[in-house]
Amino acid sequence: MDNLGIILTGLCTLIVLRIVQSVPSAKVCMGIVCLLLVGLIIYYPPDVMNVACFMAYIMLIISILYALSWCNDSAMLCDVCIYHVAFILGFYMLVISQDVISMYVGMELASFSAFLWIIVRAQDIFALEVGIKYLVVHVIGSMCLVLALCMLASIAHSIHIVDIIAYLSAFSAAQDVSQVWVGMILILWITGLVIKMGMAPLQDLVADTYQAVAPIMLGFLGIMPRLMGWVVLWHLRDIRLLNPVVWLVIWSFFAVLSWIMGHVAALQQERLSRLMAYAGVAQMGWVALAVALGTDKALYAALDFLLVYAAAWMMWVGCMVYLLHDDKEIQWLDQLSGLSHMKGYMYWSVIIIVSICTMSGLPPLIGFWVKFGIIRAAITPLHITLACCGMIGSVIGAVYYVRIIYYAVVRSHYHKLRWINSPGVIIPMGLGCVLACVTCVPVVLMSM
Amino acid sequence: MLGVMMVYVCGAIALIASVPQDNVRLLKYITYIISAFACYCIWSVVDMFEESNGYFQMLITMPWIKKLGIHLTFALDGYALWSVILTLIVTNIAAMLVCEWKSKGLKNQLLIVYILQAMLFWCFSTLDALVFFILFEAMLLPMYAYIVIWGGEERIEAGWVFLVYTLSGSIGMLVALVYMGVVHNSFAWQSWADAPLSLQVQSYYFIALSLAMATKLPIFPLHGWLPKVHTQASTSASMILAGLFLKVAAFGYIRWILPIVPDASRLYAPYMVVLAVGSMMGMMLVAWAQEDIKRVIAYASIQHMAWIVLAFFIGYLGSDNIMLYGLLDGAIMQIFAHGLVSAGLFMAFGMMYQRTYRRDRKAYGGFARIMPLLSGWFMVLALANTAIPGSLNFVAEWMMLVGIFHVEPWVGVISALSFLLSCTYTLGLYNDIFYGPVTTQHVHKDISTTEGSLLTMLVALILILGFFPRPVLESIHATSMVMGPYIYRSKLV
Numbered sequence: 001m002d003n004l005g006i007i008l009t010g011l012c013t014l015i016v017l018r019i020v021q022s023v024p025s026a027k028v029c030m031g032i033v034c035l036l037l038v039g040l041i042i043y044y045p046p047d048v049m050n051v052a053c054f055m056a057y058i059m060l061i062i063s064i065l066y067a068l069s070w071c072n073d074s075a076m077l078c079d080v081c082i083y084h085v086a087f088i089l090g091f092y093m094l095v096i097s098q099d100v101i102s103m104y105v106g107m108e109l110a111s112f113s114a115f116l117w118i119i120v121r122a123q124d125i126f127a128l129e130v131g132i133k134y135l136v137v138h139v140i141g142s143m144c145l146v147l148a149l150c151m152l153a154s155i156a157h158s159i160h161i162v163d164i165i166a167y168l169s170a171f172s173a174a175q176d177v178s179q180v181w182v183g184m185i186l187i188l189w190i191t192g193l194v195i196k197m198g199m200a201p202l203q204d205l206v207a208d209t210y211q212a213v214a215p216i217m218l219g220f221l222g223i224m225p226r227l228m229g230w231v232v233l234w235h236l237r238d239i240r241l242l243n244p245v246v247w248l249v250i251w252s253f254f255a256v257l258s259w260i261m262g263h264v265a266a267l268q269q270e271r272l273s274r275l276m277a278y279a280g281v282a283q284m285g286w287v288a289l290a291v292a293l294g295t296d297k298a299l300y301a302a303l304d305f306l307l308v309y310a311a312a313w314m315m316w317v318g319c320m321v322y323l324l325h326d327d328k329e330i331q332w333l334d335q336l337s338g339l340s341h342m343k344g345y346m347y348w349s350v351i352i353i354v355s356i357c358t359m360s361g362l363p364p365l366i367g368f369w370v371k372f373g374i375i376r377a378a379i380t381p382l383h384i385t386l387a388c389c390g391m392i393g394s395v396i397g398a399v400y401y402v403r404i405i406y407y408a409v410v411r412s413h414y415h416k417l418r419w420i421n422s423p424g425v426i427i428p429m430g431l432g433c434v435l436a437c438v439t440c441v442p443v444v445l446m447s448m
Numbered sequence: 449m450l451g452v453m454m455v456y457v458c459g460a461i462a463l464i465a466s467v468p469q470d471n472v473r474l475l476k477y478i479t480y481i482i483s484a485f486a487c488y489c490i491w492s493v494v495d496m497f498e499e500s501n502g503y504f505q506m507l508i509t510m511p512w513i514k515k516l517g518i519h520l521t522f523a524l525d526g527y528a529l530w531s532v533i534l535t536l537i538v539t540n541i542a543a544m545l546v547c548e549w550k551s552k553g554l555k556n557q558l559l560i561v562y563i564l565q566a567m568l569f570w571c572f573s574t575l576d577a578l579v580f581f582i583l584f585e586a587m588l589l590p591m592y593a594y595i596v597i598w599g600g601e602e603r604i605e606a607g608w609v610f611l612v613y614t615l616s617g618s619i620g621m622l623v624a625l626v627y628m629g630v631v632h633n634s635f636a637w638q639s640w641a642d643a644p645l646s647l648q649v650q651s652y653y654f655i656a657l658s659l660a661m662a663t664k665l666p667i668f669p670l671h672g673w674l675p676k677v678h679t680q681a682s683t684s685a686s687m688i689l690a691g692l693f694l695k696v697a698a699f700g701y702i703r704w705i706l707p708i709v710p711d712a713s714r715l716y717a718p719y720m721v722v723l724a725v726g727s728m729m730g731m732m733l734v735a736w737a738q739e740d741i742k743r744v745i746a747y748a749s750i751q752h753m754a755w756i757v758l759a760f761f762i763g764y765l766g767s768d769n770i771m772l773y774g775l776l777d778g779a780i781m782q783i784f785a786h787g788l789v790s791a792g793l794f795m796a797f798g799m800m801y802q803r804t805y806r807r808d809r810k811a812y813g814g815f816a817r818i819m820p821l822l823s824g825w826f827m828v829l830a831l832a833n834t835a836i837p838g839s840l841n842f843v844a845e846w847m848m849l850v851g852i853f854h855v856e857p858w859v860g861v862i863s864a865l866s867f868l869l870s871c872t873y874t875l876g877l878y879n880d881i882f883y884g885p886v887t888t889q890h891v892h893k894d895i896s897t898t899e900g901s902l903l904t905m906l907v908a909l910i911l912i913l914g915f916f917p918r919p920v921l922e923s924i925h926a927t928s929m930v931m932g933p934y935i936y937r938s939k940l941v
Binding site: 357362363364368372375376379384387388391392395398399402406409410442443 | 513514515516581582583585586589592593596597604607608611612615616618619620622623626627629630
């Protein structure tokens with residue numbers, strides 16, 4: 001419980017600071033929290049679940065570093081930090097949970113802190129509306145998950161995950177469990193996860209949420225709920241053994257739906273936050289495909305995918321945080337025009353190109369390799385059609401991703417762009433370097 | 449030597465990248481030095497290559513992702529050798545042309561040209577399917593940038609058309625390659641060529657890869673992007689597109705489809721022959737009706753690429769292996785010869801466009817009086833495009849024609865007809881541009897010495913190799929003797 005203790009200490013310190021409201025001390029304290037987390041990462045033993053944990057911590061550190069240069073007042077900085085650390089606390093509880101109750105509590109804590117991000121700093125009625133919608137939908141998702149967990153615990157006669165896994169491993173259709181009951185568990189479980197991971201048909205809610213929150217929130221919000229979903233899936237990955245066919249059919253449906261809804265909607269967007277939100281939904285189609293396959297190899301590939309997507313996403317968010325148009329956040333695609341033609345802005349053009357090409361999966365970048373990993377896992381006569389659907393989606397995706405590059409690199413209209421001069425600007429480039437290194441040696445990824 | 453060439457293609461990019469953007473003079477000198485080194489590379493590689501050995505030579509291999517069976521394996525056989533030489537020739541001439549015209553964004557243009565050179569070089573010489581796919585797809589982005597940044601007025605639309613067509617064509621390719629990789633636990637050409645596959649698997653693989661290659665080649669009905677892109681692309685981009693980009697797809701057929709899935713190739717050969725003949729005749733008729741000069745050259749390119757496809761597939765309908773190997777020889781010769789001629793035609797027209805900024809035929813007339821030197825070179829290139837005896841294209845098309853006649857005389861008759869009729873629109877175009885009354889008052893001078901030298905290099909190569917094709921032919925034929933048994937091993941009747 002050492003790690004949990006550290007995070008709890010960090011959280012308490014932040015809450016105290018929130019009351020004191022002092023920017024310099026907040027920065028010092030955040031530095032200490034970051035150092036503690038770095039130490040945690042170094043001493044953590046390597047394991048699949050811990051990879052997800054490392055990633056969460058790194059996301060936390062980057063997100064907070066972005067916040068340090070972005071937030072104007074101490075109250076806001078402390079708020080941002082508290083929500084981040086609260087989310088990590090929930091996430092960590094989820095990771096270390098041994099029974100379904102602590103798993104559920106962890107999930108809820110993380111979800112609730114995400115809701116607070118959206119609603120507490122709501123600037124207008126739209127953001128407030130979105131926050132409430134987000135809460136309602138996620139409550140429904142949580143209800144589905146908790147119901148599925150209760151039903152599962154009732155048939156396994158235990159709330160401990162180990163016992164449930166043992167029961168699932170020995171499960172066969174001949175056992176005295178109603179197929180309707182089994183079907184209900186699967187449907188509730190999958191529905192809950194689809195909601196938590198922001199897949200289709202919730203693409204509009206995801207887009208509204210991204211539009212409503214400040215760029216600084218986008219980094220964490222775009223990745224962590226999805227990573228949380230992966231952790232939940234990994235904990236109870238054998239749940240598919242209840243009925244592998246139903247599992248495959250439903251997840252395949254959500255994979256194709258996410259690709260269709262995400263890509264089609266993204267094609268029509270002019271607002272950057274919405275475009276990236278829909279693109280993110282479409283990207284989740286690949287995760288859904290990996291989950292549909294259900295094998296350990298496929299789930300590793302999904303984690304690889306999330307890792308790389310997270311890095312590329314944080315690069316993109318870095319641009320949104322540090323680049324300003326007319327001293328306001330960049331909102332429209334058109335506002336990126338002429339970026340590479342402006343003196344001293346080549347740095348940002350490179351970051352945008354690398355992050356966008358990585359997300360689109362253009363070979364030979366690492367984004368290609370992670371999709372390759374999922375396709376490789378899907379090479380069975382049964383799933384090859386799904387892999388082809390994913391490829392069609394990628395081609396459509398390439399069109400709107402290249403459109404962003406076109407605006408940033410090719411168009412030469414001059415806009416009032418400027419960037420915030422802060423030490424944090426090296427983070428996106430650092431992430432880009434990491435991605436470039438992994439591109440050269442993709443074998444470092446787990447599924448390779 | 450292949451290692452030296454690897455260093456050369458990377459070094460060219462690094463050298464250009466290290467020069468300041470505004471130092472045009474230095475950029476020009478460095479481009480000339482790079483081109484001189486390319487000449488040395490070509491000379492050395494031809495010298496070191498054992499012409500009688502048709503198998504892969506100068507092998508370089510290093511593991512990349514061992515667990516997945518992906519290796520960085522590069523080697524040259526007769527087919528790859530001349531494709532690589534073509535790459536070095538066309539890209540360096542394009543780079544020197546860009547320098548001569550001191551085009552806007554010179555450094556970035558040169559960077560894109562040399563990046564494309566590296567990608568094409570690796571693409572032709574790799575023996576790993578996944579590396580081929582990565583390069584095949586990755587080269588779209590620099591080409592897209594080249595079209596969109598330095599193209600004509602409708603360059604944005606042309607860029608989209610280019611991306612959408614070529615990316616859509618490749619949808620199934622990755623899945624098919626990964627499937628084969630998983631089945632064979634390797635992506636190496638040799639392990640794929642040696643392994644037997646069921647007809648069903650072969651068919652899926654054939655369709656997936658053929659779609660990608662046919663789109664990029666392109667053949668009817670997937671050709672819609674090429675004329676649009678050519679009309680909007682800059683001269684050097686058009687040179688690389690027509691001279692090299694399309695050739696990668698033809699090369700993809702001979703390396704990654706025909707020897708790997710011979711049964712499926714045999715099964716679909718009649719359909720491919722029909723498509724190729726249709727493409728050949730159709731594009732010729734369309735070329736006749738064009739007013740835009742670049743479109744005429746573009747459609748002529750499609751027509752000539754259809755010849756290559758026809759030569760690849762009609763062999764499956766025949767039985768005499770020696771004649772069939774002649775078809776393969778002719779097709780590979782055509783890749784090389786047409787690469788030179790189409791790049792030359794686009795370059796020659798580019799030199800006129802640089803002075804007039806017009807692409808329609810009506811804007812030209814009497815240019816033989818204003819630009820006599822250019823008119824001479826254009827004449828040679830136009831005639832080479834129609835495969836006049838004495839040109840390298842004649843050797844290639846003649847070999848293909850003999851093989852086609854041998855296998856299917858009726859297809860031979862149609863091909864010969866297209867061979868003859870292509871002369872009419874090419875010479876008609878030449879007539880419109882260079883003869884008749886002078887239509888422009890703005891052009892007073894012929895091409896510069898450098899422009900003339902660049903054209904001379906291409907023309908000399910086409911003529912010298914046309915009269916003495918032995919060096920090209922021998923190495924290509926030796927490889928056909930090795931590849932032929934792989935390609936024509938199908939037992940299907």
